[in-house]
Amino acid sequence: MQITGGIAMSSQSSRSIPELFSDAIAQLAKLVGNEFELARLELSEKASQVGRAAAMIGAGAVILMPALVLLLFALSAALIRGGFSEPVAYLFTGAGAALVSGALIGIGLSRLSDDALKPSVTLDQVQRDKAAAKEMVR
Secondary structure, eight states: OEEETTEEEOOGGGSOHHHHHHHHHHHHHHHHHHHHHHHHHHHHHHHHHHHHHHHHHHHHHHHHHHHHHHHHHHHHHHHHHTTOOHHHHHHHHHHHHHHHHHHHHHHHHHTTOHHHHSOHHHHHHHHHHHHHHHHHHO
């Protein structure tokens, strides 16, 4: 046993193989526990991200509906006064509304993509820990 700076440290050469193996297993168990905690935290964050995206989609749809109805009526009236027949004016305004709603839905869905929700921090950490565990076994 060596004393360095008032701290007793056992020499690595005086430890038996079972002690070293036991320490390696204990460190591996702690590592796995830490990985599960990191994964839990990251997945919780991703679930919150999904919730916020769904709320944005819902809020956008609710707020857009009455405003869109009024705007569509105003646009249809303007087209009718401009010389279009009523069916053609309503068709144009309906097509415009479909484009706007499609854009909002597309934005919401892009926030729910696989890449945006992948627990990348956890996956990167698991890869680093896997390499460290291989080094410990050597």
